[in-house]
Amino acid sequence: MGSAGQSASTEGRRLIALSREHDRLAAEARTAAERWMIASRTERHVAGSLAPLAAAGYTFLHDRAWPGSRSRAQIDHVLIGPGGVFILDTKAWAEVTIAGGRVFRGQLDVTDDFDGLADVAYGTEAVLAELGLAPGEVHVVIVLAGRDLRPTPIGTVTVVGERNAAAFIHAHGFRLTEAQIDTVVRATMDHFPVVAECSQSVDASVREPVLAAAEPEPLFEVEDITEILLAGLRAEPIEAWMAFLHPSQARLVRREFNGPSRIRGAAGTGKTVVGLHRAAYLARARPGRVLVTSYVKTLPTVLSALMARMAPEVGRRVEFAGVHAFANRLLKTRGIAVNLKPNEADLLFKAVWREFGIGGTLEQTDPDPDYWRDELSKVIKGRGLSTFEQYANLARTGRRRALGIDQRRAVWRMFTAYEKGLRARGIHDFDDQILLAEASLRATPCTDYSAVIIDEAQDLSCAMVRMLHLLVGDAPDGLTLIGDGQQSIYPGGFTLAEAGINIAGRGVVMSTNYRNTREIVEFAAHVIEGDQFTDIEGAIQTIDGIQEVPRTGPGPRTARFSSPRAHDAALGSVVRGLDGRWGDIGVLCATNWQVRDVKAALISSGIAVMDLAEYAGLPTNVVKVGTIKRAKGLEFRHVLVARVDPRLVGTEPGDDEALAIRRRELYVGMTRARDTLWVGVCP
Incomplete structure (x- = not known):
């Protein structure tokens, strides 16, 4: 039996403990409420600052659930519009600093907090790749409320101040068409579901307060909105393939290989396009630089200009260099003398x-x-x-x-x-340059590169490929070889086995021609019909099979002339008779002296021309004239192959090695054409 007053004392202590627990829970609720209110105000304010983008064709998805998550975590905003897909998270952070590629709140490093959003973007890329959207068109943006910070890349995420966010997004320009935007919006809405309402009941013994309506806050002056809209107009529309690929190409860009890999396929199947997108994708996904190289020294210059328009954010992370230029720079950096004469x-x-x-x-x-x-x-x-x-x-x-x-x-x-x-x-000769670079890399490995992509790999020598392989070894996704043995236009050859490279199970064949019309493909195929070559994988084969050519158009034309003079006199009329801009026309020849003569003939007839040797991939409304070798990896709406040797058309291939190489070279020239092809034949 208890002492007097014990029960009352126990009840009193219980109520005191209960009241303290209520106080604690109330404090937690007030703190949580403050956080939610701050988040709400921040998100509403940022949403308001992004509102001008609606006039530019952007669709807004607010408060969406994290894909595949059962928690109440949410994505603040998803924007889909002409510039791509933007996943936005708003932060009302004070004392934010960015240094050395890291983000700090006061003394706390919060950079790793962005990893979850980066994973969301990766999954979104995979979903939208099934539609053909290139991986680089999905962006993660951290918007700092009330800040005036310029866009700053942090890994695969961009941190930007609220006042600069809308202009940053719209500065991506016009990369998607209205139809493509509609398709992406539907898929994105499914991928980011609406956040479900909280089903937990609230036990409250007091009446719910009646809240006054929030006062609207002024966000922008007219000048600010004008600047946002002008940001999009300053960005020229890019080529369609830079943002939207065929779904099979988009998947290949993101495909993971556990060692060296190879992408091959006939002309027009989009190998170079995939390689360019893959370079940007790998640059975003891993540390270190990505090297894109080729035997043709002008191709890296053109690809670099295309990358600057397609994915400016990877900028310095992707390096473009001809294989000889790379070897020369490597040796110079290492202090190894090369006396090229x-x-x-x-x-x-x-x-x-x-x-x-x-x-x-x-x-x-x-x-x-x-x-x-x-x-x-x-x-x-x-x-x-x-x-x-x-x-x-x-x-x-x-x-x-x-x-x-x-x-x-x-x-x-x-x-x-x-x-x-x-x-x-x-x-030294140029072969010595490559051998010296290879020997240097064997003695002292280079760790600057995380990936190497070789375009037109069949044109390189065995030593060149070995040298480039040494940069990354057999690392997953380290080495990607792109090419087509049928387009080998240089003497000699090699096999990957000779180079010590094994791609077993990591070879991909692209079999749909997206560039040429069916008429151009069939016409060009006749030039190399019956031609055999040894592929770099060691097999003796004829032309890589093309299973599908979706596009059709006018049949190619062949004109025969009795002399180069008669040929050149007719060339100007052919150019003037083509539809569209002069910048869509490529005139291709076999030799440099033919290029010189053809340029002179076109100029004398009043046609503006540019030598392909000077072409840097930037849009220009002049006819491009150059050798077929310099045109490798490029394409034009209209192609005129000039001064063609009669022995290369309408005759049997034979076993002459030099003639076979010239036939393959003509095939390469013809397949640069997207819509129309004209072939001028003369002795």
């Missing part, structure tokens, strides 16, 4: 040919010294062979003429004399 090297070879070739078994086999110059450059030095035994047992992939042991000994004597002459003169 190509003219002196050519004179040396001619002297060696006179001594070891003329009158001997090599001249009897082929009197053209260029054939043997290519043997030394592409077959021997292109593989870095150092002993005769290596050469004696070599399959010589890509060379059609079989050589016996006596012929190979003669070649090796000429090679050793040539190498001795180079060393005696203290000079």
